[in-house]
Amino acid sequence: MIHYCKGKALHVIRVSTPCESPTYGQNCNETCECEHAAIRCDNVKGCICSEGWTGKHCQEDVDECQIPNICKDSFKICQNTNGSFLCNCVNGYMFNANGSCQDIDECITGQSGCNQICQNSDGRYACDCYFGYDLNTDRKTCIKVEETCSAHKNINCSHICVSENGKVFCSCPTGYRLSSDNKTCEDINECGDKILNRCSNNCTNTNGGYICSCPAGYQLDNDERTCIGCDAFHYGSNCTNSCSCGIGADRCDPIKGCLCKIGWNGKSCDQDIDECVSRPCTGANFTCINTMGSYVCDCVRGYRSIGGVCQDIDECIDPRLNECSQICKNNAGSYSCSCYEGFVSNGNKCHGGYQQYHI
Ligand SMILES: [Ca+2]
Ligand SMILES: [Ca+2]
Ligand SMILES: [Ca+2]
Missing domain, CATH: 2.10.25.10 (Laminin)
Known part of the structure; x- marks a missing residue:
């Protein structure tokens, strides 16, 4: 309060006297300018806000969602509102009678939109299709597998058309790879690739595969890849020739066959040389x-x-x-x-x- 004495203005603190509304604070020199969210004007603190509001004039909404775990239930999500907040269920959940969030079975509620098979799971659902059908790109409708490729006539695959999860693309049989046009299959040259070429010796590239071969005196093992030496009774290319060496033979050479002792001749070394x-x-x-x-x-x-x-x-x-x-x-x-x-x-x-x- 201001008192005037002998023409001079004096500030006198009257502790025992509260400020008169709408003033407040030290020396009562602040004035409440409370918004509608205020309850009253306090002569010490100024505007007293109703719950959910803050600020000097109670003009500011409190974001309760910033308070950790305010919604408590882990399936709930906090939504701030003017002067308050809401705890809603997260997507795929809804409130039950007890006020907690539980999974929505979209397959029963009919929300799924699945064309053929609907599989509900906690918080989500997935559509699937019967055998012979594929899920379309919308993840809901199903299309016949055979029809997918024929429906995409422009795809024109050189070998195999594949329809998978609603997507149609060309594929190639083993030994081929898709060329840059994504339609034509081209042979893989395995012989030129250190990893794909598993031949221990010679490699010959073929359409769709490759063939291993061995030098004379060796044959392919059962794996068709590794060369192993001929046994004691066979010789030549792939060890296909039999050594039936006669009396004049020294041994069966894996490359040349029967090796004759001096004085003997012939493939089997059974012919005497007439010196x-x-x-x-x-x-x-x-x-x-x-x-x-x-x-x-x-x-x-x-x-x-x-x-x-x-x-x-x-x-x-x-x-x-x-x-x-x-x-x-x-x-x-x-x-x-x-x-x-x-x-x-x-x-x-x-x-x-x-x-x-x-x-
Ligand atoms: Ca090849
Ligand atoms: Ca002789
Ligand atoms: Ca004589």
């Missing part, structure tokens, strides 16, 4: 005798080898070597028989002559 054809026995009166797997140089008939030289056998010095009954005459390589005078020779034998009668 005598090349006339290996060069010394005088030597002759070549072929043997199985070899040959020997021996003296011709009537000669024998002495110190590596063929020398004439004197058949006449040993009665076992000649058949002469009377006279034996040695010659080079042979001998001849003759008879005493008065005997007649008949071959190597001598027959008695007239002389016997004179004795």
Whole structure:
């Protein structure tokens, strides 16, 4: 209150006297300008706001949603309103009789819009389709699988048209990939790809696949990818040839087959080489005798080898070597028989002559 004394204005604090409405505060020099949300004007604090409002003039709404867990129930969501707030159920939930939020079964309420199958779950739902149908892009309606591809005639897939979850696209069989036009399938060259090429040795690319092969002496294992050496009885490309090696074989070579010992020939090494054809026995009166797997140089008939030289056998010095009954005459390589005078020779034998009668 202002008092005027002797023309001078004095400020006097009258503690015991409350401010007169609508003034308040220190020295009562503030004035309440309360909005309609105010209850009254307090002579100390000014505007006293009703619940849900704040500010000097009670003009400001309190955002109760900023207060943690104000809605308590985890399925509730806080919605601020002017002067108050609401706790609503989150999407997919609704209030039950107890005032708490419970899942809405959209499949029963008919809210789902599912064309064929509706599957409710906590807080949500999903549409599905019967076998042979696919969910359309709206996630609700169903379309026949076969009809999807034929309905999209413009898709023109070179190999396979796929309809999945309402989307239609081209696909390729194994060994092919979709080219940049997303329609045409092109062969994958597995041989040129370190990861796809699983051949241990040679790789040949084919349409839709690839083939492994092995060098001679090896064959593909059961995995059709790894090369393994031929067993002891097979040889050649893919080990397809059998080694049925004969007596003259040293071993079965995985690449060449039967390897022959010296003196033997033929695929199975069972053919003797006739070394005598090349006339290996060069010394005088030597002759070549072929043997199985070899040959020997021996003296011709009537000669024998002495110190590596063929020398004439004197058949006449040993009665076992000649058949002469009377006279034996040695010659080079042979001998001849003759008879005493008065005997007649008949071959190597001598027959008695007239002389016997004179004795
Ligand atoms: Ca290929
Ligand atoms: Ca021979
Ligand atoms: Ca002789």
